[in-house]
Amino acid sequence: MSSRHDPAKTLARFHEVTNAQDFVAIEAMFAPDVVYVSQGVGGRIEGRDAVMTAFRSYFEEYPDQEAEDKKLEALSPNSARSEWSLTGTSTKTGVWRERHGAETITLDGDGLIVRVDVEG
Template sequence: MTLNTFDPAAAAERFHAAIGDLDFDTIENFFADDATYSSGKVGGLEGRTDIMAAFRRYFAEYPDQVAEDSLIVKISPLAARAVWSLQATSSSTGTPLVRRGEETITFNDQGKIISVDVTDF
């Protein structure tokens, strides 16, 4: 991969598609070993292992999540910004979850995610 050919917006779209498909192997493969994930809802996570454990817990609780991106744009050669909304239902309580927010996804020069920073609206 070269910076001239890498498209972080396209990579972010593929990442979100894997999440929508609950394709945990592909999701895991997106993350660098030392990636970080920061969100007001889950706090800060460090490392692919912790991030994937959180993904698995979340989707065990919200297996019916439907998310939609309203915008994904390249903001630098190795970063994209995504604006999204989602709906899901808690499998343990039946409580609906509705969220809107944005995230910055930053990649390393091998195309692996090194950070995801989520902000809820």
């Protein structure tokens, strides 16, 4: 791969720090103008501060979330995709849920995440 940043490794690391709910590390992976598109965290969210607010809110409701990559691959020198599953219990409703989906990230030249697209 010609890029100095491996997008598949970046995506794996992103999921690792997300599973750990390490908000400092998550925030450090996002470019300031990141765009995050996912119905799970509120649709289209623009900007690192807004994305981090959504992440914190989501994990307040699902503090026991466990996610696992089923498949992870680089798509290009600046993008990667994973297929995942996750489980978690809502602190608001007490309902346990399981979700399956896919996620694609795009990196800038510095290896920061500039876009996340979540399906599922």
